[in-house]
Amino acid sequence: MSFPWAKHYEPKSGFMKYVDSRLPIPRLVYNSLGAGYPVPKNLNYFYNFGVLAGVALVIQIITGIVLAMHYAANAKIAFDSVEHIMRDVNGGWMMRYMHATGASFFFIAVYIHIFRGLYYGSYKPPREVLWLLGLVIFLLMMATAFMGYVLVWGQMSFWGATVITGLFSALPLVGETIQTWLLGGFAPDNATLNRFFSLHYLLPFVTLGVVILHVWALHIPGSNNPTGIDVKSEADTVPFHPYYTAKDFFGLGVYLTIFAAVVFFWPNALGEVDNYIPANPLSTPAHIVPEWYFWPFYAILRAFTVDFLFIPAKLWGVIAMFAAILLLFFLPWLDTSPVRSNNYRPMAKIAFWVFFADIILLAICGGKPAEEPWVRLSQLASVYYFAHFLIILPILSRIERPLPLPNSISEAVLKRQTNVGAPASQQLPGAGIAEMPATGRAQPAE
């Protein structure tokens, strides 16, 4: 599709010729996931997570459709219907645990996928639209996950819905009206539950549609790779099938094994115990936290503790939390360094790992109660979050002197394979180690 040496689909049987001339789906599959799609041959295991996230979405849709056959979106019986699934429906406990754990695993896959994109500069031209579509998927996922969590109608569901819709009440003038509109009442109730169910069923299919656009946008420039340099010749690529189908299938096996272990042995490890208490509008749990995948953003929300520039602290928190996600949409125009991969950007690489540690710290703070030292830590960590994207990356992209790039992907691969002490890697001490995150495994010198 994207490169002149891509193999062309040739229908073998008469039947396939017939299909191909009328509805060329086999050709589409061949060109997107088959031998007709040339892919850089140096992709490491971090590049598995796009496919894994796609599988996670499919698992969520299948188990979700099953659960919807037994679930009742009514504030009086929603919790009971979930327990009915857990106790009486044939294999219902498995479906529900797969769905609940599957949401967490979907986020794990997507977060690794995003961090991979950040490290290797996959958001840079010509892949900006690919990046933007990915962020749209991320936003849709977050909305879907939040609304799905409310459906259980346990204590955390109810109070989560109260708190998250309460964010909108921070907006001046229209805030209260918007919150009431979102809830369809003055507190979460039947109307809220029903609209959340409707949207929770709808949005995964919207997500699926955007995933198709995301994959389409991927196939125009083709995959990025750990060197970040463009594909130059056929020697740089291998056909997606069988090379990456085999690799993705192996990755999928590892992923599903871990997934199954959590579903069957630790199904409640990623959830909150309070959600096994039915929603009670008259009693708030002592310690409200969202699901773990929202913790970094929850920490940013809570990090704004004082009024500043005539804007109340609550509004600052809400603006900052949305800004924290929305600024990712501008990343391709903030980090304008022509070098994509952080493997060749010594300073940006340091900034990346600091950012990674910063996100972990924010996540820890977000899961803790709002007391010291967590509040101050989350304030400092939030400072770095914004500074990283809005100040540090733009400056680095101007002042940083990148390492010399290899001439081609093949050359980079050969260099790594044959000799770690090649001239390029001698320029900076530690350049050999620098390869490690790119490959996931260090090659000993032979």
Added chain:
Amino acid sequence: MVKLIAAAIGAIFCAALLWGAVQPRDAVVPDLVKKYYQHAEPAGFSFDNPIVGKFDRAQLQRGFQVYKEVCSGCHSLNRVAFRTLTDIGFSAAEVKAIAKQYDIPSLDAAGEPTTRKGLPSDNFYGPYANDDAARAANNNALPPDLSLIGKSREGGANYVHALLIGYKETPPKDWTTPDGLYFNVHFHSLNIAMPPPLNPDQVTYVDGTKATVDQMAKDVAAFLMWTAEPKLEERRRTGVGAVIFLIILTGLAYLSYARVWQSVKAKKTQV
């Protein structure tokens, strides 16, 4: 231009955060709850192992006896159906007899509220008609339904066990427990409305086990873990099969992957 705007916005956010970070904090009031609260110790249950742990049927039946003779005076078990008691080793006839001891609300031919004898297909019912009645009878404290208590508290069955044996006669000097409440180091607010429910030999176990407080607490905790997660054994059994299968499949997938890539890897090293 984009970068300048971004830097300005970033600077404002950072300033707002740093301004918050440098504000003096209120002096921390020493939190006595944190000082005295104790997390539940592991009590050592047969189902502790997340992969191969199983329920002990005899213990579950003893726990059911404790629930029935002690807890059910105040606590409901509304999500559990009598029929499921066959899973913990009761015969169909025994289940029928247990169900029969409960009066289930019903309507008579004239549509007037009445009660009928429980059937195996019914859920546990009572002791109170609704939460308001339960509060009214218990000094405005609601005895929680116990069906999911094994999963709705941090620590699960260990918590139930620890709470039941965690009563202390006299609270520490700097802690006050109001009248009508009881000091318990495992309760989140340290003052619990439930009086110490268990006394030695309060129940007479059918199987002759000595009914110490610890024994009864452990048995009923195990039973309530079963009511919270009745499919626990089925889940773990399925899981062992699924994980073994997936490990083999992943191994085969790796071999396939290695074979597919053999030629590419070989070409790389041929220089």
Added chain:
Amino acid sequence: MATQPHDDLTETGERRRDFIYIATGAFAAAGAAVVVWPLVNQMNPSADVLALASIDVDLSPIQPGQAIKASFRGKPLFVRRLMPAEIEAANKVPVSELRDPQSLADRTKPGNAEWLITLGVCTHLGCVPLGAGEGENRGDFGGYFCPCHGSHYDTAARIRKGPAPKNLEVPEYAFKSPTSVTIG
């Protein structure tokens, strides 16, 4: 699968490679098949529904000539205590002349001919016939009458007149005691 011409791959090597691909594919297919089962099985009746698949009916309050309606598997169930005259009337009819030939004895338990237990579902198009309630129209034959399309059932709940093709269905049941039956 792309062929990989390689000098170091022997004939057996090629065969082993194929074996691994086939084994992987077969394992994956088997796994997919196993996963499909719970997805199908979840649509079968759940445990709480199955628990109601068999019910006990107390016969003691029913006087001769009376009938009660109960609910069985989501459908109405008629339990009727026949009077001697009704039994006699039912036995008088020559079985061979019936549309759905069955004697009263075929439709009751030995020794309990006075207890006529049937589903209250007309065999024509599934309406609920009248006749079980006090004062309801019992049709031309003193049994049940379906108002939808005018099917008349006799005192053994056999179709005698109207469009219904079959007698009212007798569910499986057993007497546990003289005053109690288990249906289903």
